[in-house]
Amino acid sequence: MTAKHHDLIVFGATSFVGRILARYLVERVGGELDWAIAARSAAKLASLKDSLGPRAVQLPTMIADSADDASLRGLCSQTRVVISTVGPYALYGEPLVRACVETGTDYCDLAGEVQWIRRMIERYEGRARESGARIVHCCGFDSIPSDLGVYFLQQEAMRRFGHPCPRVKTRVRAMRGGFSGGTVASLLNVIKEAAADPALRRLLANPYSLCPPTRSPAVRQPGVLFAEFDADFGRWAAPFVMSAINTRIVHRSNALLEHAYGADFTYDEAILTGRGFAGRLAAIGLAAGLAGFAAAGVIGPARWALQRFVLPAPGEGPSPAEQEKGFFDMRFRGTTADGRALDVKVTGDRDPGYGSTGRMLGQAGTCLALDIGKPAKPGGFWTPATIFGERLIDRLQVHAGLSFEVIEH
Numbered sequence: 001m002t003a004k005h006h007d008l009i010v011f012g013a014t015s016f017v018g019r020i021l022a023r024y025l026v027e028r029v030g031g032e033l034d035w036a037i038a039a040r041s042a043a044k045l046a047s048l049k050d051s052l053g054p055r056a057v058q059l060p061t062m063i064a065d066s067a068d069d070a071s072l073r074g075l076c077s078q079t080r081v082v083i084s085t086v087g088p089y090a091l092y093g094e095p096l097v098r099a100c101v102e103t104g105t106d107y108c109d110l111a112g113e114v115q116w117i118r119r120m121i122e123r124y125e126g127r128a129r130e131s132g133a134r135i136v137h138c139c140g141f142d143s144i145p146s147d148l149g150v151y152f153l154q155q156e157a158m159r160r161f162g163h164p165c166p167r168v169k170t171r172v173r174a175m176r177g178g179f180s181g182g183t184v185a186s187l188l189n190v191i192k193e194a195a196a197d198p199a200l201r202r203l204l205a206n207p208y209s210l211c212p213p214t215r216s217p218a219v220r221q222p223g224v225l226f227a228e229f230d231a232d233f234g235r236w237a238a239p240f241v242m243s244a245i246n247t248r249i250v251h252r253s254n255a256l257l258e259h260a261y262g263a264d265f266t267y268d269e270a271i272l273t274g275r276g277f278a279g280r281l282a283a284i285g286l287a288a289g290l291a292g293f294a295a296a297g298v299i300g301p302a303r304w305a306l307q308r309f310v311l312p313a314p315g316e317g318p319s320p321a322e323q324e325k326g327f328f329d330m331r332f333r334g335t336t337a338d339g340r341a342l343d344v345k346v347t348g349d350r351d352p353g354y355g356s357t358g359r360m361l362g363q364a365g366t367c368l369a370l371d372i373g374k375p376a377k378p379g380g381f382w383t384p385a386t387i388f389g390e391r392l393i394d395r396l397q398v399h400a401g402l403s404f405e406v407i408e409h
């Protein structure tokens, strides 16, 4: 194998979120790293490089295709870390995970597809342990704020109470942002696969679906399934679409941390819609809209019409102005067995799915390349909280516009 020239390669640099990430790395991180961009199309890659301006003139480019294993192994031979934004991951992601695991190359991505992540763990965890490859899925809005927010809260609970909070709930207090075609394609692909497969529906309904089988507690988990009033926050709440992946990652973190949050830890996520009648109406509308989207995604012609006429196409997403105006504000309430409460707030100053996600992913990849040594964190399938912990929280606060704070009452 040739020497690894680069700290990091961004694969899928020409995707909607890959372009945001590449710009962020050029403008904010570049000097810290020896990095390169890769994609399947030479013409698109050249045009991306041109658009990144004079600071990107020396940026190396590489061609690789998910359908060409040799090109992926070539990519891995050049770098210590690969970031991938080539999705839907369930359709295009496995060959790169396999190449990384076989070559001992570290990897992080934006996958939010539970069934695919589970498949990757089952197929490749043993080999990753042998080769030393650290694989970290979910390094974007799903699931970094949730996973690191709970981790941050539990660290504070240990300091204040001497033990973790057995009950934590996350509520999205406010957010502004849109969806890209790639995210929509990934969501619709999960719905389509689940509609055809009862075993997959059972897997998706299992809150411990990403936990190692020997560390899956039998504790029943709460969840906001329709509109309900949340007395802890004094507001109406509705189901939060990303909770389907975030809760699974938080439970995996707890399992990998030998149940540091407690063996009977319970966790759920929802979105707050406001107070009074207007809040109630908004919660009902949101819950019904989500159910309608899922129902339309199951029916072939309705799914086609949604993708063709309503939703963004692959490569499209929120404009730079919309990303700038976007933000998110998430609240975490931890409760102890004797009723004491701890409140934490996690915010981001760009739209969650793209402006902030590009930065989170860039910092996760940088953290993996520069901060996290192999003896301490060996090969295997990690979560953001278990491999990065405080190191990434610090980076996100200094370089990515996120804040993590305890709310004092």
Ligand SMILES: NC(=O)c1ccc[n+]([C@@H]2O[C@H](COP(=O)([O-])OP(=O)(O)OC[C@H]3O[C@@H](n4cnc5c(N)ncnc54)[C@H](OP(=O)(O)O)[C@@H]3O)[C@@H](O)[C@H]2O)c1
Pocket: 012, 013, 014, 015, 016, 017, 018, 039, 040, 041, 044, 064, 065, 066, 067, 085, 086, 087, 088, 089, 092, 110, 111, 112, 138, 139, 140, 141, 142, 143, 180, 181, 182, 183, 184, 186, 187, 313, 314, 315, 316, 317, 352, 353, 354, 357
């Ligand atoms: N976790 C989060 O918070 C979060 C946020 C945003 C996005 N995402 C996920 O990130 C992924 C990317 O989203 P997006 O909106 O940026 O998607 P997108 O614009 O549709 O981009 C998909 C990319 O995959 C590339 N691609 C497809 N087939 C390939 C192949 N065989 N070999 C190499 N590259 C191939 C495409 O290449 P071309 O450019 O040549 O077409 C394109 O660049 C999606 O899975 C989405 O769900 C997650």
